[in-house]
Amino acid sequence: MSKKLVITLIIAGIIIIPVLLSPLPEFDDPLSTVVEARDRTLLGARIAPDGQWRFPAGGAVPEKFRKAILTYEDRYFYIHPGVNPVSLIRALAINIRNHEIKTGGSTISMQVARLSGGNRPRTYMRKTIEILSALKLELIRSKKKILELYTANAPFGGNIVGLEAAAWRYTGKLPSDITWAEAAALAVLPNSPALIFPGRNQEILRKKRDDLLHRLRERNYIDSLTLVLALEEPLLSEPVKLPAAAPHLTDYFFVARGGERIRTTIDFRLQERISAIMEMHQKKLEGNLIFNSAALVVSVESGEVLAYVGNSTAENASAHGGDVDIVRALRSTGSILKPLLYAAMQESGDLLPNTLVSDTPTRFPGFTPENFDRSFSGAVTAGAALSQSLNIPAVRMLQDYSPERFLELLRETGFTTFSRSAEHYGLSLILGGGETSLWELTGVYASLSRILRKSGNGEEYFRSDFHPPVLIPVTTQDTEKDAGASPLSAASVWLTYEALQNVNRPESEAGW
Incomplete structure (x- = not known):
């Protein structure tokens, strides 16, 4: 081995070994909970446990911001290996001349290394570590990934971290929808967020933004007309509130999957429409001292949740339990299980639509049920008893079918809230003796309609067609079907449903 080769290897080792031994920039800061509609529109978000608006990484950096931030911070980003020697030498000369650290000459990669280390004092030793970490980062990560790391973790003033949180808080837009003027203003914030964040030192912010816009024009990223229009745009203002199109759903995911980005099946436009309808009717309901309401819209075919309004969002809602998510909250089932008992007895052959059942005063072990209007109809058909929601025939039917069998059927169709024994519920189960949620009720009735639709289309239906509402889009089609028999047939x-078509709505509110 020649002497030159040995010297070369020693020099390479002196350079490479410190780089390999240096820490790789990693981020483990707590994240905000972000809930999105199917089209990625923001439904709502909850702040991270450390009090920062720090959204989970959202993927590719938007083109306008990418060009703006690289023009402002690191124009040689795609050329250098993580360190720009010219910038470092210039920064060192400035610092020596001023007898203090005035500038760092940091590249984007070096800033990623600094951000991952927290707010530590700026020293020459710290700068050396940042240089080594930046070189290691460039060896392991792509330029695209490094820029994404910077964009997701850069400070943007106050308690706002990352481009996405900044775009929503300062512009109320997706990062991909911001203008050139907004991109330029956001690009200058990480350099000195405490000095010029929007709402303070506006003239400094304007000068930095406008200077960057002129530089973007010089590099032909924008044309002259775009420059003129961008310069006329107003500056970013103080942070605005984040969208809150589905506050109760956002709260649910904050508890269930805190610190994650959740893309849901929600149709944003339908969500807004349903919320507006609910708000309009809520104003009328409050006249009758009804302060809470909820709505859940589910696609019968797929079971996907299209709209989720957990409760009223009126100004005085909190004083009347408006923070409670009624979609998930348990409440008495009332008469809503009667159609399922009717279907179960049709399925088992214990009942036909025209079978006569007794609606006469009856005392059962433990209680004496009455109809809503406290009248009796004598002998009525089972279909009429269901369409009129008569209580005494329903209790008789459950007694004939048995609470044990009915409870088993409820669980097979998808109810999970009936967790106690049949002996605990007794015959009162059919009149509201148990509790469930709007969430589970909607899932079960959507499943009933699903098998009916499949049968009408000549398709097979399976046990797996009974399932809860779906909130997260299914990315891969599940080809495995549970071939077990459906708990109820399409015929039953x-x-x-045929019997329920004869239901007559009360003509006045007094009839409810």
Whole structure:
């Protein structure tokens, strides 16, 4: 081995070994909980545990911001290996001349290394570590990934971290929708967020933004007309509130999957429409001292949740339990299980639509049920008893079918809230003796309609067609079907729906 080769290897080792031994920039800061509609529109977000608006990484950096930030911070980003020697030498000369650290000459990669280390004092030793970490980062990560790391973790003033949180808080837009003027203003913030964040030192912010816009024009990223229009745009203002299109759903995911980005099946436009309808009717309901309401819209075909309004969002809602998510909250089932009992008895052959059942005063072990209007109809058909929601025939039917069998059927169709024994519920189960949620009720009734629709289309239906509402989009089609028998057939569901078509709405509110 020649002497030159040995010297070369020693020099390479002196350079490479410190780089390999240096820490790789990693980020483990707590994250905000972000909930999105199907089209990625923001439904709502909750702040991270450390009090920062720090969204989970959202992928590719938007083109306008990418060009703006690289023009302002690191124009040689795609050329250098993580360190720009010219910038470092210039920064060193400035610092020596001023007898203090005035500038760092940092590249984007070096800033990623600094951000991952927290707010530590700026020293020459710290700068050396940042240089080594930046070189290691460039060896392991792509330029695209490094820029994404910077964009997701750069400070943007106050308690706002990362481009996405900044775009929503300062512009109320997705990062991909910001203008050139907004991109330029956001690009200058990480350099000195405490000095010029929007709402303070506006003239400094304007000068930095406008200077950057002129530089973007010089590099032909924008044309002259775009420059003129951008210069006329107003500056970023103080942070605005984040969208809150589905506050109760956002709260649910904050508890269930805090610190994550959750893309849901929600149709944003439908969510807004349903919320507006609910708000309009809520104003009328408050006249009758009804302060809470909820709505859940589910696609029968797929079971996907299209709209989720957990409660009223009126100004005085909090004083009347408006923070409670009624979609998930348990409440008495009332008469809503009667159609399922009717379908179950059709399925088992214990009942036909025209079978006569007794609606006469009856005392059962433990209680004496009455109809809503406290009248009796004598002998009525089972279909009429269901369409009129008569209580005494329903209790008789449950007694004949048995609470044990009915409770098993409820669990097979998708209810999970009936966790106690049949003996605990007794015959009162059919009149509201148990509790469930709007979430589970909607899932079960959507499943009933699903098998009926499949049967009408000549398709097979399976046990797996009974499932809860779906909130997260299914990315891969599940080809494995549970070939087990459906707990109810399409025929029994059809007969049940046929009977329910004869339901007459009360003509006045007094009839409710």
